[in-house]
Amino acid sequence: MKAIRGAFLDFLYDPFYKxxxxxxxxxxxxxxxxxxxxxxxxxxxxxxxxxxxxxxTTTYANRLIMPGFIDTHVHYPQTEMIAAFGEQLLExxxxxxxxxxxxxxxxxxxxxxxxxxxxxLLANGTTTAQVFTTTFPQSVDAFFEACSERNICxxxxxxxxxxxxxxxxxxxxxxxxxxxxxxxxxxxxxxKGRNKYAITPRFALGSTREQLDRCGQLKGEYPDTWVNTHMxxxxxxxxxxxxxxxxxxxxxxxxxxxxxxxxxxTAGHAIHLSDDAYRRMSSSKSSxxxxxxxxxxxxxxxxxxxxxxxxxxxxxxxxGTDMGAGDCFSILRVLNxxxxxxxxxTQKLSVLKGLxxxxxxxxxSLLLEDEIGSFDPGKFADIVVLNTRPTPxxxxxxxxxIIDESRPVEEQRRERMEHEAFGMMMLGDERAxxxxxxxxxxxxxxxxxxxx
Amino acid sequence: MKAIRGAFLDFLYDPFYKxxxxxxxxxxxxxxxxxxxxxxxxxxxxxxxxxxxxxxTTTYANRLIMPGFIDTHVHYPQTEMIAAFGEQLLExxxxxxxxxxxxxxxxxxxxxxxxxxxxxLLANGTTTAQVFTTTFPQSVDAFFEACSERNICxxxxxxxxxxxxxxxxxxxxxxxxxxxxxxxxxxxxxxKGRNKYAITPRFALGSTREQLDRCGQLKGEYPDTWVNTHMxxxxxxxxxxxxxxxxxxxxxxxxxxxxxxxxxxTAGHAIHLSDDAYRRMSSSKSSxxxxxxxxxxxxxxxxxxxxxxxxxxxxxxxxGTDMGAGDCFSILRVLNxxxxxxxxxTQKLSVLKGLxxxxxxxxxSLLLEDEIGSFDPGKFADIVVLNTRPTPxxxxxxxxxIIDESRPVEEQRRERMEHEAFGMMMLGDERAxxxxxxxxxxxxxxxxxxxx
Numbered sequence: 001m002k003a004i005r006g007a008f009l010d011f012l013y014d015p016f017y018k019x020x021x022x023x024x025x026x027x028x029x030x031x032x033x034x035x036x037x038x039x040x041x042x043x044x045x046x047x048x049x050x051x052x053x054x055x056x057t058t059t060y061a062n063r064l065i066m067p068g069f070i071d072t073h074v075h076y077p078q079t080e081m082i083a084a085f086g087e088q089l090l091e092x093x094x095x096x097x098x099x100x101x102x103x104x105x106x107x108x109x110x111x112x113x114x115x116x117x118x119x120x121l122l123a124n125g126t127t128t129a130q131v132f133t134t135t136f137p138q139s140v141d142a143f144f145e146a147c148s149e150r151n152i153c154x155x156x157x158x159x160x161x162x163x164x165x166x167x168x169x170x171x172x173x174x175x176x177x178x179x180x181x182x183x184x185x186x187x188x189x190x191x192k193g194r195n196k197y198a199i200t201p202r203f204a205l206g207s208t209r210e211q212l213d214r215c216g217q218l219k220g221e222y223p224d225t226w227v228n229t230h231m232x233x234x235x236x237x238x239x240x241x242x243x244x245x246x247x248x249x250x251x252x253x254x255x256x257x258x259x260x261x262x263x264x265x266t267a268g269h270a271i272h273l274s275d276d277a278y279r280r281m282s283s284s285k286s287s288x289x290x291x292x293x294x295x296x297x298x299x300x301x302x303x304x305x306x307x308x309x310x311x312x313x314x315x316x317x318x319x320g321t322d323m324g325a326g327d328c329f330s331i332l333r334v335l336n337x338x339x340x341x342x343x344x345x346t347q348k349l350s351v352l353k354g355l356x357x358x359x360x361x362x363x364x365s366l367l368l369e370d371e372i373g374s375f376d377p378g379k380f381a382d383i384v385v386l387n388t389r390p391t392p393x394x395x396x397x398x399x400x401x402i403i404d405e406s407r408p409v410e411e412q413r414r415e416r417m418e419h420e421a422f423g424m425m426m427l428g429d430e431r432a433x434x435x436x437x438x439x440x441x442x443x444x445x446x447x448x449x450x451x452x
Numbered sequence: 453m454k455a456i457r458g459a460f461l462d463f464l465y466d467p468f469y470k471x472x473x474x475x476x477x478x479x480x481x482x483x484x485x486x487x488x489x490x491x492x493x494x495x496x497x498x499x500x501x502x503x504x505x506x507x508x509t510t511t512y513a514n515r516l517i518m519p520g521f522i523d524t525h526v527h528y529p530q531t532e533m534i535a536a537f538g539e540q541l542l543e544x545x546x547x548x549x550x551x552x553x554x555x556x557x558x559x560x561x562x563x564x565x566x567x568x569x570x571x572x573l574l575a576n577g578t579t580t581a582q583v584f585t586t587t588f589p590q591s592v593d594a595f596f597e598a599c600s601e602r603n604i605c606x607x608x609x610x611x612x613x614x615x616x617x618x619x620x621x622x623x624x625x626x627x628x629x630x631x632x633x634x635x636x637x638x639x640x641x642x643x644k645g646r647n648k649y650a651i652t653p654r655f656a657l658g659s660t661r662e663q664l665d666r667c668g669q670l671k672g673e674y675p676d677t678w679v680n681t682h683m684x685x686x687x688x689x690x691x692x693x694x695x696x697x698x699x700x701x702x703x704x705x706x707x708x709x710x711x712x713x714x715x716x717x718t719a720g721h722a723i724h725l726s727d728d729a730y731r732r733m734s735s736s737k738s739s740x741x742x743x744x745x746x747x748x749x750x751x752x753x754x755x756x757x758x759x760x761x762x763x764x765x766x767x768x769x770x771x772g773t774d775m776g777a778g779d780c781f782s783i784l785r786v787l788n789x790x791x792x793x794x795x796x797x798t799q800k801l802s803v804l805k806g807l808x809x810x811x812x813x814x815x816x817s818l819l820l821e822d823e824i825g826s827f828d829p830g831k832f833a834d835i836v837v838l839n840t841r842p843t844p845x846x847x848x849x850x851x852x853x854i855i856d857e858s859r860p861v862e863e864q865r866r867e868r869m870e871h872e873a874f875g876m877m878m879l880g881d882e883r884a885x886x887x888x889x890x891x892x893x894x895x896x897x898x899x900x901x902x903x904x
Contacts, residue, residue: 085803085874426779
């Protein structure tokens with residue numbers, strides 16, 4: 001057993017649907033007790049300190065300790081081509097993406113990038129991600145091998161694309177090879193250790209009807225797998241999907257017809273959805289990965305977070321970097337862009353709503369809330385230690401917070417925390433990440449503690 | 453005399469109107485010779501190296517050396533309130549801005565913040581800015597005193613707001629006090645050393661007609677001063693301006709009627725402009741400060757850069773952080789948001805266009821191209837030394853650039869530089885800034901050279 005002491009922030013409820021102050025759990029002096037991989041106990045130090053006085057305890061002073069961030073949509077093979085210049089979706093795929101991803105036929109190369117990718121996630125405080133790979137099964141093996149070494153919770157799967165013309169011939173798979181390789185990979189990796197498998201048709205346009213049907217077949221055979229794909233990102237893409245699947249009433253319906261929509265189904269982007277599609281996403285308990293950095297970077301459009309998180313048609317929502325179309329590995333930078341996407345629609349994304357999406361909201365969107373997303377005992381000890389004042393600008397901002405000192409001390413503390421955390425969300429990035437724990441192990445620690 | 457050797461990038465022409473490769477001047481091995489405050493000579497090392505072989509030379513290997521960045525719209529008194537949560541323009545002013553700016557009645561406090569502000573600009577590679585202050589003349593004195601100590605080129609001025617109800621009574625000035633104080637400050641600071649004065653009505657709505665007329669009177673009396681203000685940022689604000697000035701045909705016309713529109717007039721934002729207003733901005737040789745970080749942060753809207761930089765109605769354009777409504781001090785982060793604002797309008801902001809706006813474009817927009825913005829001999833030696841690979845993500849991206857190796861070596865070098873500089877523009881921030889020179893003096897150097 002070991003313990004961590006400091007200020008903790010996590011969520012008990014969804015602040016989009018409950019009073020924010022009730023939704024959040026903020027302990028100014030808390031203790032988190034870790035037994036092996038998992039959280040054994042959690043509460044205020046005042047209550048629990050005596051009980052664990054003989055447990056080796058690491059104290060983080062002036063830090064904010066949160067559940068590790070969750071990135072619900074990211075492409076590990078694109079690590080090296082992050083922020084490729086200038087194209088919209090379909091041109092970008094052709095010009096940059098496939099030439100890069102072809103390198104992942106080489107398993108050793110794939111493994112090297114997987115290690116880099118995971119280390120960058122950890123340096124950014126991300127402890128779980130839902131990850132696209134390539135059409136090459138060795139790129140999936142390499143990824144899960146790297147994950148297994150770290151005992152980290154990742155969802156990934158072979159990423160199918162079999163429609164001629166949508167990728168170079170040497171990149172394409174077929175419905176049959178996709179099916180056989182997916183089965184094989186599911187058997188080898190799904191629920192082995194913390195690894196989780198997602199059946200992953202890249203996007204509707206990239207798959208033939210046969211490949212999508214094979215996805216449905218796989219989901220029938222392995223009902224506890226995840227399904228991960230893209231949806232309704234870009235007007236041109238949507239028009240092409242309509243043309244390729246004339247029998248489907250809309251983009252979502254392509255996936256519905258394949259039998260893959262439902263719990264554990266995540267649609268990346270989902271920017272341009274009709275009210276009816278929102279209703280069906282909601283009633284099927286499907287989820288959306290909101291990827292604002294990517295959506296702005298590619299000029300795809302503005303995701304309607306207020307619609308997805310409405311009372312009428314509530315949809316599970318997590319946030320994704322969508323690196324490499326997204327221009328960062330940092331969930332904090334993603335929240336900055338999320339704030340801006342909301343602001344352009346006269347919505348306000350509060351810091352607590354943002355941090356919820358990055359933690360418990362992401363976990364719930366992936367149906368992983370029993371394993372990750374908060375500090376409830378029994379969950380895995382996946383933790384990020386944050387410095388809300390990592391730069392001179394944030395330090396000066398924090399020192400000058402306007403706090404109403406006539407209010408009770410606890411309320412002042414909360415207000416100060418929210419002020420600083422919001423600064424971190426808007427101006428922060430990996431510099432705010434001091435340390436990252438996965439399954440109770442310290443896997444990342446920032447070098448030095450000087451202010452840059 | 454002293455010299456700097458390394459790879460240099462600046463602009464000879466505007467890449468929005470000329471072939472980008474002709475517009476840019478890229479020397480892979482160049483030398484810049486500094487005599488006192490100014491650039492004495494500049495060219496390739498091969499040509500000039502022998503001539504200056506006995507001059508003390510600092511060599512920056514694997515760096516990109518550029519003219520210092522120019523921030524054409526920023527509020528120094530808002531340093532401590534950067535990224536205040538959640539309001540649109542008018543509410544934000546009331547709730548956060550005025551309470552903070554009232555602190556600048558205290559000159560010692562103002563000076564302390566001015567020093568911090570200038571140091572943060574330098575750490576971000578910014579060597580010239582056009583700066584808002586407060587209604588308190590001592591806040592202007594404090595600022596110019598801090599600038600004078602650094603021999604840095606800043607444009608600033610007393611920031612008038614005299615309309616009752618638009619600011620707390622103790623923050624308001626009057627048309628008369630504004631006029632008298634502005635005159636006094638112009639006499640004291642304008643063109644003293646590198647200091648430059650801007651007549652600064654905060655925004656049309658904040659000023660009575662009398663105050664704006666006083667601005668016109670000042671401009672008549674001191675025709676070589678600058679004029680700096682806000683314009684057409686937000687729909688609600690625009691409607692209120694129309695109501696307050698029924699005699700004006702649009703927002704721009706309020707300023708035209710006051711006699712302040714013309715060369716050296718900068719309108720911050722100018723998001724929502726009619727074709728006619730574009731025409732008048734163009735023909736009057738006025739300029740716009742494009743502040744995308746702020747425009748997204750406040751949800752103000754998408755500036756039409758393609759319209760401002762059109763052949764039909766070309767308007768001078770620089771970029772501004774608009775810190776504190778903008779959420780950064782970094783011109784690189786501003787260019788990231790500029791890219792996204794353009795992308796949402798299916799425009800592509802290339803790295804050379806972006807870097808032009810940040811340097812020579814900014815200088816031209818302020819009619820300062822004789823003093824700053826490029827490495828032409830005779831200009832001041834205001835220089836930023838950039839590391840295009842300051843983070844592991846950018847280093848890995850740079851190592852894996854897809855470069856056509858069948859092309860001539862010089863073209864490959866250019867392509868590689870553009871690839872890396874674009875990465876820096878999209879993922880970079882103050883971490884990319886290695887050193888900043890002002891008037892030939894090294895005023896900022898990054899601590900340590902390790903990769904974070």
